Amino acid sequence: MLVNTGIQFDPQTVNLFKQISIKMIQERDVSIMLWKDQYKLGVPVIDAQHKELFRRVDSFLQVLRSRDSWDKKIPQINETLEFMKRYVVEHFHDEEEYQKSINYPGYEAHKKIHDGMVNYVQEVCKQYENSNSNEPLMQQFGGRLLAWLINHVAAEDQLIAAYAKKKGVSGSDK
Amino acid sequence: MINNLYKTFVDATRNVFNLMLHLSEVSDHPGEDCKCDDEVDIAVSIVGDLEGEVIYRFPVPTSLNMVNIMSGMQFEAVDDFVTSAISEIANIISGNVLTELSASDLKCDRLPPVQRKPDEDPNKDKEYELKTSCRINTSIGEVGLEIRLNRV
Numbered sequence: 346m347l348v349n350t351g352i353q354f355d356p357q358t359v360n361l362f363k364q365i366s367i368k369m370i371q372e373r374d375v376s377i378m379l380w381k382d383q384y385k386l387g388v389p390v391i392d393a394q395h396k397e398l399f400r401r402v403d404s405f406l407q408v409l410r411s412r413d414s415w416d417k418k419i420p421q422i423n424e425t426l427e428f429m430k431r432y433v434v435e436h437f438h439d440e441e442e443y444q445k446s447i448n449y450p451g452y453e454a455h456k457k458i459h460d461g462m463v464n465y466v467q468e469v470c471k472q473y474e475n476s477n478s479n480e481p482l483m484q485q486f487g488g489r490l491l492a493w494l495i496n497h498v499a500a501e502d503q504l505i506a507a508y509a510k511k512k513g514v515s516g517s518d519k
Numbered sequence: 520m521i522n523n524l525y526k527t528f529v530d531a532t533r534n535v536f537n538l539m540l541h542l543s544e545v546s547d548h549p550g551e552d553c554k555c556d557d558e559v560d561i562a563v564s565i566v567g568d569l570e571g572e573v574i575y576r577f578p579v580p581t582s583l584n585m586v587n588i589m590s591g592m593q594f595e596a597v598d599d600f601v602t603s604a605i606s607e608i609a610n611i612i613s614g615n616v617l618t619e620l621s622a623s624d625l626k627c628d629r630l631p632p633v634q635r636k637p638d639e640d641p642n643k644d645k646e647y648e649l650k651t652s653c654r655i656n657t658s659i660g661e662v663g664l665e666i667r668l669n670r671v
Contacts, residue, residue, distance in 0.1 A: 378591030410592055410600070481599045488603030491589055492539070496611045499538045 379403045379491070384498045386506035391443060394436045395498055401428055402494055409487045415480045422483060426470055433466055440502075447514050449505055458501060462493065524616075525549070525651050528573065528666055531615040532655055535608060540588045542657045551654040553578055553663035559597055560635045561609040567627035569620070571647055571668035574635070575609040581660030588659070606632040642667060 380399040385392050405425040408418050437459040444452045469486045476482060529547045536542040555578035564572045577585070583594045586604050594601055610632045617627050645667070652665040 379589075406590055406592065410590075484599035485603040488586070488600040488605075489607045491586075492604045492607035492611070495539050495589055496535070496607075500535075 379406075379495070384502075386502055386509070388443060388506070388509065391440055391502075391505075394439060395502075398432065398436055398494070399498075401425060401432065402490060405429070406487055406491065409483060415478075419478050422478075426473070429466060430470055434463055437463065440505075444505060447505075447509055447512060449508055451504060451508075455501065455505070458497070462497075465489075524649055524666060524668065525653070527616050527619050528612070528664060529653065529655065531612045531619070532662070532664065535612045535615065536657060539608065539611075540585060540657075540659070542659065544658055546656045548654045548656065550652065552576075552652065553654055553661045555579070555661065558637060558663070559602060559605060560637050561602075561606050561632045562635045563609055563613040563632045564630040565613070565617070565627050565668060566630065568625045568671055569627050569668045570671050571649075571666075572642065573609075573613055573616075573667070574640075574663075574665040575605075575612070576637075576663030576665070577605050578660055578662075581657075581662055584659035602634055606634065 379402060380396060384395060384399075386395075405422070408421045408425070411418065441452065441456055441459065444455060449455070469482065473479060473482055473486075533545045533547075536545050553576050555576075557579045559577045559579065559582050561575045561577065562572050563575070579597055582597055582601055582605050585608065586592075586594050586601050589604065610629070613629045613632075617629060620627055647667040647669055649666060649668045652663065655662045655664060
C-alpha cells in the first residue's frame with residue numbers, strides 16, 4: 346500500500362492495523378442517532394466504516410444544528426469537514442476493493458456514484474473555504490449529505506450485500 | 520412505458536419513503552392535489568428521450584417530519600438544511616425512475632433539483648403529452664407529485 350510519504354508498507358501489517366481499527370470502532374460505545382442496524386451489510390470491514398461514517402455525520406449535524414453562534418461552531422465544523430474529505434475517499438476505496446474481490450457486477454455504476462459524491466464533497470469544501478465559512482452553504486451540505494448517506498447505505502449498498510449473500514461470500518472481510 | 524410513467528413515479532416514491540423514512544403505508548390519489556397552505560416545491564427537470572419536469576410538492580409539516588425521521592432531530596421551520604434534504608429525496612426518487620426507464624430503452628437524465636415558489640411556475644400553461652398529478656398520503660403527511668413530460 347502506497348501512502349503520501351512514498352513508503353511501502355507490508356500488506357500484512359496494513360491488514361493488521363485495519364483489523365485493530367475495526368475492532369476499536371465496533372467496541373466503541375457509540376450512540377448514533379442516524380445509525381440503524383438494518384443498514385448492516387454483514388461485511389465487517391464495511392459495516393465498521395459505515396458506522397464510523399454515520400457517527401461522524403451525526404456529530405457534524407449535532408454541531409451544525411446546535412443553537413450556538415456560527416462563529417463558535419466553525420472550529421468543529423472545519424475539523425469534521427477535514428475528516429470527511431479523507432474518510433469518504435478511504436471508505437469508498439475500501440468498499441470498491443471489496444466489490445472487486447467478489448466480482449460485484451454493479452461495480453462500475455457504484456463507483457460512478459461514489460465519484461460523484463467525492464467530487465461534491467471536495468467542491469463544497471472548496472466553496473466553503475473561498476466563502477470564508479459561509480453558514481447557508483454548510484446547512485445545504487448537511488441536508489444533502491444526510492439524505493444521500495441514508496439512501497446510499499439503505500439502498501445502493503444493500504445491493505452489494507444481497508449479491509454477496511447470493512454468492513455465499515457474505516460475512517467475508519476480504 | 521410512457522403510459523406507465525405515473526405508476527413508475529408512484530412506485531419509486533413509495534420505495535424511497537419505505538427505505539429512507541420507514542413509511543410502510545403510502546397511498547396515491549390520482550388527479551388530487553395537496554391540501555396545504557404552505558409548501559416547498561422542488562422541480563426536477565428531465566432531458567433526453569423524455570423532456571419536461573417533475574414537481575414534488577412537500578407541505579411544510581411533511582417536510583419537517585421527513586427530516587426529523589432521517590436525523591432524529593426536531594426542526595421547527597423550513598431552512599436551507601431542510602430544503603436541501605428534501606431536494607435530495609426528490610432527486611433520489613427521480614433518479615430511481617430514470618433507472619427504471621433505461622431498462623425500457625428510454626435514455627433520460629435529470630438536472631439538479633431546484634426550489635420553486637408555488638406561485639412562480641413558468642411552465643404551468645405549457646402543453647405536455649403526459650401531464651398528470653397526484654396526492655400521496657403517508658402517516659407523516661401528504662406529498663404532491665406533478666409530472667409533465669413530452670416524448671422527444
